[in-house]
Amino acid sequence: MSHAQQRYEALVRAYTPDLYRYAYWLCHSKSIAEDLVQDTLLRAWKNLSQLQEAKAAKAWLLTILRHENARRFERKQFEYSDVEQDSLEDPHQSPEHGVATDRLHRLILELPQDYREPLVMQLLLGMTGDEIATVLQLNLNTVNTRLFRGRAQLRARLQPEAAGEPAHG
Template identity: 30%
Template sequence: MNIDGWYKQILAGDKDAFRHLYEAYAEYAIRTASAITRNREMAKDAVQETFIRVYRQIDSYNQSSPFEPWFYRILTNECMRLLKKNSFYSKFEHPDLENEPSIAEESFDSLSDLYTVIQSLDDAHRIPLILKYLKGFTEKEIAEILELNHNTAKSRLFKGRQRLKDQLFPTERRLNNSE
């Protein structure tokens, strides 16, 4: 069964149907929230609040549209709200690595931690990349989730990926720049 089957039951307050929905979507929700917030407790709160909102506001979901973009819009908004609220702490948990020379100078072989490079990007590029790579969302879906224009989402994914390449292949970048 999928969301179409569970929708009416959840609307009627059916716990079993809601549990099925939770089992179907919790794992990737936790992964996504963990990657966006970079904090286990914050991710837990974001996912919990998302499912509470889904349960209480299921009537505002338009059944003719796909469920996942709607669900992930609530999740990413909740992650961003918590990040903003706790920005003082998150700065200390993950320093800005984008301008860290030691990373830029490392070669592809020695830099095995691509995750760290993704996390060093600014949120405008980091979050679309997380949605693309972790969950496999398309540009259109990412635009819908982040309430962006399609072209803006496309450009952010392109620039984000370009920055990953720049960080991972600094030699190649230098060669291209000197050409």
């Protein structure tokens, strides 16, 4: 096995679960998240020589994934609508079915993406403010403001009595 192949396999095994989860919270769809992960990893393989340091791998992969997600919207808008399936049971029911049942899950999905993304990076991926700022190409203050507002909105919606509490940010 070549050195590049070894590096790639290590990368895939270490980061695929995090990439998939991040992709899901980015696009709200498990099937699209899976496609995004596959596209991201293939692009990473083609550009593996760009990755110089192991500690930069997570941010590098997230940046690729965000670009792949953006490319989705660049493709020609495809008009599509669901059609009635009659009484037949769909043999491949959407994987999204039954997922968004939990209130907190729904509240996270309803959070504006600007606030949700840094929260996912911080809580799920364990990234620091500086690392988040690098991937999102924002300054640290903006990242902190978005973290503040994201948490404040979630807390307010979970505890309406605390809604007016944070008056800064």
